[in-house]
Amino acid sequence: MERSPVPVLALRAPKVPLLSLDTVWFQVAGTLCNLACRHCFISCGPGNRSHEMMSRAEVGRYLVEAADLGVKDLYFTGGEPFLNRELPGILEDALRIAPVTVLTNATLIDDRRAEELATLSRGARYSFEVRVSLDGLTPDTNDPIRGEGSFRTTIRGVEALHRAGFLPILTVAQTWSDEEDAALRERFHALLLELGITRPRVKVLPLFRVGRETERTRGYAPDEVLTEEHVLGYDFWNLQCSTSRMVTSRGVFVCPILIDHPAARMGSTLAETLRAFPLAHGACHTCWATGASCRN
Amino acid sequence: MTNPDLVLDDPALEGPLAFVGGPYGNDRALRAVLDDAMRRGAARIFCLGDLGGFGPHPERILPLLDEFEVTVLAGNYDLALAERRGDCGCGYTHPDDNRFARVAYAYTSRRTSDADRARFGTLPRHIRFTREGVRYLLCHGSPRRVNEFLWDSASSDAFLERAARDAGADQIFCSHTGLHWQRALPSGARFVNAGAAGRPANDGRPDAWYAWLPADSRDAEFLAVPYDHDAVAEEIEREGLPPEFARTIRTGWWTTCLEILPAKERLRGRH
Numbered sequence: 001m002e003r004s005p006v007p008v009l010a011l012r013a014p015k016v017p018l019l020s021l022d023t024v025w026f027q028v029a030g031t032l033c034n035l036a037c038r039h040c041f042i043s044c045g046p047g048n049r050s051h052e053m054m055s056r057a058e059v060g061r062y063l064v065e066a067a068d069l070g071v072k073d074l075y076f077t078g079g080e081p082f083l084n085r086e087l088p089g090i091l092e093d094a095l096r097i098a099p100v101t102v103l104t105n106a107t108l109i110d111d112r113r114a115e116e117l118a119t120l121s122r123g124a125r126y127s128f129e130v131r132v133s134l135d136g137l138t139p140d141t142n143d144p145i146r147g148e149g150s151f152r153t154t155i156r157g158v159e160a161l162h163r164a165g166f167l168p169i170l171t172v173a174q175t176w177s178d179e180e181d182a183a184l185r186e187r188f189h190a191l192l193l194e195l196g197i198t199r200p201r202v203k204v205l206p207l208f209r210v211g212r213e214t215e216r217t218r219g220y221a222p223d224e225v226l227t228e229e230h231v232l233g234y235d236f237w238n239l240q241c242s243t244s245r246m247v248t249s250r251g252v253f254v255c256p257i258l259i260d261h262p263a264a265r266m267g268s269t270l271a272e273t274l275r276a277f278p279l280a281h282g283a284c285h286t287c288w289a290t291g292a293s294c295r296n
Numbered sequence: 297m298t299n300p301d302l303v304l305d306d307p308a309l310e311g312p313l314a315f316v317g318g319p320y321g322n323d324r325a326l327r328a329v330l331d332d333a334m335r336r337g338a339a340r341i342f343c344l345g346d347l348g349g350f351g352p353h354p355e356r357i358l359p360l361l362d363e364f365e366v367t368v369l370a371g372n373y374d375l376a377l378a379e380r381r382g383d384c385g386c387g388y389t390h391p392d393d394n395r396f397a398r399v400a401y402a403y404t405s406r407r408t409s410d411a412d413r414a415r416f417g418t419l420p421r422h423i424r425f426t427r428e429g430v431r432y433l434l435c436h437g438s439p440r441r442v443n444e445f446l447w448d449s450a451s452s453d454a455f456l457e458r459a460a461r462d463a464g465a466d467q468i469f470c471s472h473t474g475l476h477w478q479r480a481l482p483s484g485a486r487f488v489n490a491g492a493a494g495r496p497a498n499d500g501r502p503d504a505w506y507a508w509l510p511a512d513s514r515d516a517e518f519l520a521v522p523y524d525h526d527a528v529a530e531e532i533e534r535e536g537l538p539p540e541f542a543r544t545i546r547t548g549w550w551t552t553c554l555e556i557l558p559a560k561e562r563l564r565g566r567h
């Protein structure tokens with residue numbers, strides 16, 4: 001199975017400039033997760049230590065650098081961020097600097113934790129968003145992808161967040177066809193309304209054919225790569241890698257999607273990564289074709 | 297299309313100034329705001345773009361701005377109309393918001409004459425002037441992008457400091473979000489979002505808002521002006537625009553295009 005383009009293609013790959021470092025991501029729980037979703041594009045799971053948990057001090061150093069560089073917003077993801085015991089402190093530090101979004105599967109969020117987060121949010125001058133991943137409208141469609149029982153525990157987490165005053169953003173990977181897209185978006189809104197969440201927010205992300213997803217469906221075909229023709233006259237602002245970087249325990253990567261690819265590691269400080277990057281991966285084709293960004 | 301910055305050098309700029317955000321085709325709100333600014337003795341009035349959209353009378357906005365000799369810059373809506381683009385470029389993803397945006401844009405587009413489109417195409421993207429040694433920059437979205445939203449709760453100090461530095465400005469007036477706010481930054485730079493005149497500020501008050509900069513001050517005031525909002529709501533209904541638009545005008549709470557609001561701003565509203 002083809003998983004990534006052959007090096008000769010990489011030589012011809014068009015480059016995305018770094019237009020502005022607006023967004024900094026943190027792989028704050030490394031690749032550790034209490035779930036092991038079958039479409040996870042970085043193959044996270046209970047035993048995956050390819051990126052380690054980040055400490056508050058480690059994150060703090062990057063926060064200082066990010067603020068010096070004029071960062072606009074901050075994102076925290078994993079793995080499952082709430083596996084990181086230092087997360088509340090990290091979020092508190094981050095919210096002093098910029099608006100924060102945390103991406104979670106919400107299975108570890110109960111009323112007590114939701115209330116703790118709400119206190120943090122109320123005390124912050126910047127917005128604190130919580131994004132919750134779910135992939136089906138029922139256990140029947142969700143659990144085969146995200147694991148037995150995960151629908152119920154995630155919904156419980158969403159309800160706890162709602163009770164604490166959050167407006168969680170449901171984040172769904174598009175595991176359906178484009179024809180069904182509008183209808184399914186509606187139905188995810190309806191699902192939240194049924195739960196009594198009167199201001200439903202839903203974000204749909206495309207599937208990236210990397211990581212575990214390559215086993216569930218397929219990897220990228222050799223012709224799913226970008227060439228100069230694709231980006232002729234293209235507005236690079238549409239690609240998140242023109243305005244963001246991803247920090248993990250292993251350094252700074254171009255984006256949240258390619259952290260398993262050594263070529264995507266651009267440096268050990270943010271300052272070292274303020275340069276163009278070759279769009280050599282099949283996943284770049286997905287970003288380009290869908291206009292998707294992992295941002296809210 | 298080239299829209300060079302408009303650089304102003306005029307003694308009137310030392311006087312009190314008014315900054316009016318998106319009229320959005322709401323001519324009654326705009327007239328109320330302009331009357332109010334004149335009554336207070338504005339030395340110059342600026343409009344920060346998005347003349348049409350949402351409201352019932354986009355075709356009345358340019359004549360009104362001309363009548364009051366308002367200096368206008370281009371919003372994303374105006375540029376989309378000038379370039380005859382298919383949509384306003386706000387980029388909604390929620391199916392309902394998408395539909396509302398499409399309806400408003402199609403309505404506004406139908407009521408925009410070729411002459412108005414041509415005029416939109418000539419509007420400057422930025423206006424610059426210096427007043428008492430302070431370098432002012434006026435824009436629609438952010439200094440760098442006409443459709444970038446600068447929300448209070450989603451714009452870090454760090455980012456705004458950089459934006460001011462990159463723009464070579466000490467004080468920036470922007471709009472585009474429809475919600476007014478201002479912030480003095482640690483460096484001394486200042487951002488003022490003038491909000492919108494044509495759509496209420498999602499605070500349960502049906503008034504029209506604009507920003508006022510007194511003479512001898514950098515500190516903006518936000519002024520709410522009552523107007524006959526019921527008449528506008530009725531016009532919206534008569535024109536067959538979505539009843540949700542009329543409800544926003546009547547109640548002062550936003551009912552559409554809420555998905556773009558960050559958590560803090562969204563929680564302050566009712567919907």
Ligand code: SF4
Pocket residue numbers: 033034035036037039040041043044045078079080104105133
């Ligand atoms: S998709 Fe999210 S929740 Fe699922 S395994 Fe990956 S990191 Fe964990």
Ligand code: SF4
Pocket residue numbers: 016239240241242254255256257258277279281283284285287288
């Ligand atoms: S995968 Fe997407 S975000 Fe990452 S480098 Fe490629 S185009 Fe950019």
